Amino acid sequence: MRWLVGIVVVLLVAAVTWPRPDTPDGTAGSGAADGPRPAVAWQPGQPQLGVQLYWVDVPSDTTEVLRRKADRILDHVVGLGANSLSISFPFFTETITANRVVVDERTPSPERLAAVVDEARRSGLRVSIRPLLDERNLVEADSRNWRGRLDPADRDAWFASYRDFLAPYLQMAQGHGVQTVVIGAELNVLQTDRRWADLVEDARRTYSGELGYAANWDSFGQAARSVPVDTVGIDAYPRLGIPANATTAQMQLAWRRWLQQTVPSAPGDVPLYELGAAAEAGTVTDPAVPHTAGAPLDEGVQARWLGAACRAAQAHGLGGVYLWKMELDADPALADPVGDLHDSWVGRTAETALRQCFADWSAR
Known part of the structure; x- marks a missing residue:
């Protein structure tokens, strides 16, 4: 029995002393994931090679169901060779000039978000969260609308509403070891507003990690000058003026x-927060279009575009890339390369190109 007692003592010591994920300020978070870390996990100074997980909540999902959904996504993310995950989730506004933001049952609560954050950290991934204004009702009102045209009639009221919306998510991020909170995305008209300074200062009272902002591809310079966060990244859908049959090398050169024109200096601080493309020829004309009904499937152009972008980002010395997107409710094992919407790269030729890029980038 003495040998059995010795084993129990060793196990108890290990349970007490096993390292726990830390909060951004270096203290153990109350919601930090327990259990052993994977053999390879993201470390500070490494590029962020990641995936954007887009989560429209299903309120009937229990916490256990959420964790199971997260696990099947995270298995695929880790298998891709990624070391980072950004969780994007929707919030809403009533009109393009409304003075407040709102949430509904589609917006995951901070508590539910924490359950998925913990699973991601348990997988060794660097974790960001990113609220993203859902623009469908805005586009329905006027096809020219999108989140970049948001222009509240009373900006004081809008920023106060937005601050109140962010506050509990910043608290969750601090307590659960989230490395980055991207506090805004693609808000072109608003991003020069002086009120960002107060919002950022208020956020820093709650959250000690990195604060980011995701600029649309055509307004990075303006955002970098105007939004006083730690990191301004890019949602990268540039129109490069190249034909759909361009080779990977030609696309990479473009x-x-x-990138040289857009991010001429300090690129190591800049990630591509979104990198996506549809598997159709039109993606080179407007990469932001996710799916064109009736357009022929073209896996090759998607693979060349995404592979070239990843390689170019690495060569330019960017801080990393996040692939747009995987959805929490999707099961990667059931991916249908022929029938899925064209913006999906899961199970398509592009996934092989991206996996190889991540492997090569990680090896450097």
């Missing part, structure tokens, strides 16, 4: 030229 991407390099665009």
Whole structure:
């Protein structure tokens, strides 16, 4: 029995001393994931090679169901060779000039978000969260509308509403070891507003990690000058003026030229927060279009575009890339390369190109 007692003592010591994920300020978080870390996990100074997980909540999902959904996504993310995850989730506004933001049952609560954050950290991934204004009702009112045209009639009221919306998510992020909170995305008209300074200062009272902002591809310079966060990244859908039959090398050259013009200095601080493309020829004309009904499937152009972008980002010395997107409710094992919407790269030729890029980038 003495040998059995010895084993129990060893196990108890291990349970007490096993390292726990830390909060951004270096203290153990109350919601930090227990259990052993994977053999390879993201470390500070490494590029962020990641996936954007888009989560429209299903309120009937229990916490256990959420964790199971997260686990099947995270298995695929880790298998891709990614070391980072950004969780994007929707919030809403009533009109393009409304003075407040709102949430509904589709917006995951901070408590439910924490359950998925914990699973991601348990997988060794660097974790960001990113609220993203859902623009469908805005587009329905006027096809020219999108989140970048949001222009509240009373900006004091809007920023106060937005601050109140962010506050509990910043508290969750602090307590659960989230490395980055991207506090805004693609708000072109608003991003020059002086009120960002007060909002950022208020956020720093709650959250000690990195604060980010995701600029639309055509307004990075303006955002970098105007939004006083730690990191301004790019949602990268540039129109590069190249044909759909361009080779990977030609696409990579076009991407390099665009990056050199867009991010000429300190690129190591800049990630591509969104990198996506549809598997159809039209993606080179407007990469932001996710799916064109009736357009023929073209896996090759998607693979060349995304592979070239990833390679160009690495060559330019960017801080990393996040692939747009995987959805929490999707099961990667059931991906249908022929029938899925064209913006999905899961199970398609592009996934092989991206996996190889991540592997090569990680090896450097």
